[in-house]
Amino acid sequence: MYFLLVLPLIVTGAISVHEGQKKECNVVPKNPYIQAGSDTRIVCDSSCVRGKVYWTLNNKKVVHESWTSAINSTHTMVTLRNVSVPQATVQCHQEHTGDILGGTIVRTYQKPSNVSCIWHYRNGSSLVVPELFTCTWEHHVHDQEKINYRYTVFGRSQLRASQLEICSSQNAKRCTSKNLSGYVSLVGNYRFNVTVRAETIGNNHWEVYSDPYEFNPRHILKIESPTLTLKAFSGYLLAEWDTSTTSDKHYCQVKYNEEVINKILEAGEKGTMTLKNVESCTYYKVSVRCAWEKAPWSEWSREETVLSQLNKRDVKLRLWRKVAEPDKNGARKVYAMWTEIPSACQGTFAYFIQQSVYREHEIQVDYSRTLCGNSTCAVIVSEDACRVKLTVFHNEALLAEDSVYVPAVGETGLPQVTNMQTSTLKGVIYVSWDAPSQLVRSYMIDWTHDGHRYHWKESNSTSAKLSGLPYKKPFNVTVTPLFDDKTGLGTQALQICTTVAAAANFSTVKVEVSDKSALVSWEMEQQDVCSGVIAHYIVFYGTEQGPQLNVTVNATQQEVLLKDLIPYTHYSMHVKAATLTGASESNVRHFNTKTFDPRFVTKLSVIGSVIIILVLSAGLCCTIQYRKFLMKPLPDPGLSSVALWPSGSHQKGMFPFRLFTYPSESLCARVYMDESRLTSAPDTSGPAFTAKPHKRADEHEEISTLSPSKECTTLLSEGSGQLSPYRSQGSVESPTQSTGKEFESLLPVKEQQLTASLAMYVTVDMFEHDQAG
Structure with missing residues (x-):
């Protein structure tokens, strides 16, 4: 209504501004807030363009002609009815071009709802009349922007026409009046109503009131929580409580161990309740709450805890026994067992075992008793049938007893399943x-x-x-x-x-890696009786990018060679042990294949080592031989000449040939000259001789009895006189006879009878040296 009154003023002002200034198109009002479910009108100033305009609501064209109307040639109005959406975008467009002349966003707000109030006491209050009054409500705000609200609760009773402000809050949808002494007349015995006002704080101020909610003071009064006392007896619990209001009929609830029992108390009736069906020697937690009819429940009373007493009817011993095999004398040990009385039960308990033996159709009672523990006892019985009896005393009073039959050794005729x-x-x-x-x-x-x-x-x-x-x-x-x-x-x-496991767990998993293969081996933990029998193993492996591969291995084998792997690649693998009841898996292992085959590298290393050793050995041998060659003593050929030894016709009995050797050489290195060649003319130039030793047929091996060193020494000693190994060229007899005697003393007689021959030392340049002389 207010908007309809000011709308002509808005339009008139817009027209006057438009006439005094440059023509501009716009939409008014801008970003209004309206109550959800109400109507609103938007005006478009189209003076900046010619022609008609049209409207869009949330980017959809408004087609209802009844929604739009023209105020004059430059102003058009659109009416939005019963707006309930949180927000709506309204825009004005030029009809021919579709250009947007202006727009606005219409937002809605809702009024508070579901208002409820409670009239209650302060904790620990001793007043007769409750002094607190609390109200709560709901308020749905659809705007995404942060808006601060102030809420105020007003009350009006049948006795007072004016409203009274009860309490207020900011943003919180709850408020409490902490002193209602001034409002006693408001909430007395008369009905009254409550209204909640919501108003914004800051810009875009608006306010809205909730609908009035009527209350009956007796229906909103929350009485004080009761005071509870709890007692335990044999077989039941007794709960008693007091409330501050016993003059009126009210309702109560008793909760113990999550179970709730209802009870109605008439005016003046004291609250009591017997809790039956409680277990012996069990802790119970009990609390109680009360309320007037149609009024809210009071708070639960303080929780009380009590231990229930032992109920004789609850004691069920369920005596049983296990009989061991008899010894050589026929005595047997019987293990008696029974249901233990709860340890929480108070008092003193005693357990005794007695025997009654069956002999010759008579029962012989053994009055001696065996004191036992709380739940088991072992006694010795004979080979005869007997009955074992258990007696339990509580505080020296008989509490319960039970017995069980024990068959005789070898007793026949007893049934079994x-x-x-x-x-x-x-x-x-x-x-x-x-x-x-x-x-x-x-x-x-x-x-x-x-x-x-x-x-x-x-x-x-x-x-x-x-x-x-x-x-x-x-x-x-x-x-x-x-x-x-x-x-x-x-x-x-x-x-x-109870449960058959899939298989025993894996203890170890090993991977030996090569370039294109990997040897996977594993070991299992020791299986127990409840482990499943392994049917086979499955090894899963693969790269991060590639597919997962697998290979199956029988149960007797615990290793497998993974082939056709990619060199220098990261792999992951795990082993799965499959049984008939399931499977167990090892942890995932990661490994990288090598760039080359380690065996090839090993072989190459071995071959290279062998080649290096052979080359070094050959070089060492050559070095040693070459050093020996360099160290061998050779005479200077420039200082040597050919020397001829005397023939055997001049010296009878002498050694028929002369030897010339290197000091370090053996006989095999000597050079011999044939005797026939020795008779040549002295002036004849020395030809190249082919010298070789020869023997008579009757020559024996003892010819060479002298060692090479001694022989050479003897020959050299010979040359110390006029005869020298290095002589001038020519056939000259030795002038000295002592040399022959020396040989005779050194050589055997047979050697002196050898055919005479001459030996000489020959060098390549001897003849050149002679000619030059």
């Missing part, structure tokens, strides 16, 4: 059997995984489910039929595991 079968699923063992032909009262099932700690339960059917068992443990299960006065024989099933 047949066709016993077991299976497991998700850690639960299922047992079934066939009943014996005799009438059975029930069956006792006991089971153990270590032979020391037993669990047992009684069943009336021919099947049982054993749950709550440890993971991956082998169990022995026994089923024994029970009768009214006796016990049958037990039947034990085959050992069964």
